[in-house]
Amino acid sequence: MVEKANVLSKDWKAGIAMNFVKKIINEWDPINLFPGAPDDEYWTEIEEIESLVSATDDPDELAEGIYAVFVKEFGDDVFKRRKSECKWIAQMIIKRNDTGLVPVRMQPYFRTTSRKSDKDNERIEGMLVCCDSHEFEIQVGGKVKHNLFSKMHYLTSKDDKITVFARCKKCNKDVTVFDSKSDGFEQIGKKTGTLITTKSFACKKCANNNFSVYIEYKYPDVQELKDLAITETDNAYTWIWITLVCNKCGKTYRNFVDYQIG
Numbered sequence: 001m002v003e004k005a006n007v008l009s010k011d012w013k014a015g016i017a018m019n020f021v022k023k024i025i026n027e028w029d030p031i032n033l034f035p036g037a038p039d040d041e042y043w044t045e046i047e048e049i050e051s052l053v054s055a056t057d058d059p060d061e062l063a064e065g066i067y068a069v070f071v072k073e074f075g076d077d078v079f080k081r082r083k084s085e086c087k088w089i090a091q092m093i094i095k096r097n098d099t100g101l102v103p104v105r106m107q108p109y110f111r112t113t114s115r116k117s118d119k120d121n122e123r124i125e126g127m128l129v130c131c132d133s134h135e136f137e138i139q140v141g142g143k144v145k146h147n148l149f150s151k152m153h154y155l156t157s158k159d160d161k162i163t164v165f166a167r168c169k170k171c172n173k174d175v176t177v178f179d180s181k182s183d184g185f186e187q188i189g190k191k192t193g194t195l196i197t198t199k200s201f202a203c204k205k206c207a208n209n210n211f212s213v214y215i216e217y218k219y220p221d222v223q224e225l226k227d228l229a230i231t232e233t234d235n236a237y238t239w240i241w242i243t244l245v246c247n248k249c250g251k252t253y254r255n256f257v258d259y260q261i262g
Contacts (some may be wrong), residue, residue: 024092024104027047045070089197101219101222121219122218125216136166139166139174142163162178163176163179165177184261217240218237220236240259
């Protein structure tokens with residue numbers, strides 16, 4: 001029994017490691033090819049980056065290599081990402097771990113503030129950061145309701161489509177914070193996101209659209225993910241809470257999104 005468990009553990013770790021670089025690069029999508037392109041569109045660049053990874057574990061050296069690979073393949077008129085962003089990607093590849101928690105596409109922008117675990121769940125809290133800044137414009141899609149205290153949040157019905165995008169106020173990078181049709185445990189293996197109309201969300205107190213974004217993920221216990229042979233662990237969360245804080249007046253929209261996935 002022990003031998004079988006060890007084999008399962010090794011297979012599980014190997015499954016996570018397999019195509020790890022591909023997943024990170026595809027989620028990053030540095031020249032915005034998706035969703036229109038096939039998922040092997042960056043395969044040439046991914047193979048070159050995998051070769052770099054096997055040769056170095058220095059994030060600065062790997063970042064320079066990643067930058068050079070994309071400039072060589074696409075030119076700096078098409079590939080317009082900064083070297084600092086390449087360093088985030090390099091750090092994420094080098095610092096990959098066994099659990100793989102926090103969605104891959106969020107890892108360059110997610111700064112963990114708290115991590116708690118018990119026998120059943122892992123809960124990870126953090127805030128959104130880009131360009132060393134926590135100032136974002138918010139775009140939202142989905143049905144909205146008000147509670148008795150006039151706080152705004154999204155319906156959690158599985159029939160509702162919910163999307164939340166955050167745009168960095170410094171570099172205009174768009175980050176998909178949550179998409180109910182592709183994110184979370186029940187959506188593992190599904191590649192198609194939600195195509196719905198979004199609109200800017202402004203603070204109800206001061207009409208400003210400049211927010212700090214706080215996120216909490218709830219994951220099943222790591223051992224449970226192993227037992228289920230789940231390799232896409234980053235997307236295996238079962239609950240997400242998103243809180244917005246207006247950077248102008250300080251109004252807090254606690255649990256602006258409160259969504260149970262599984």
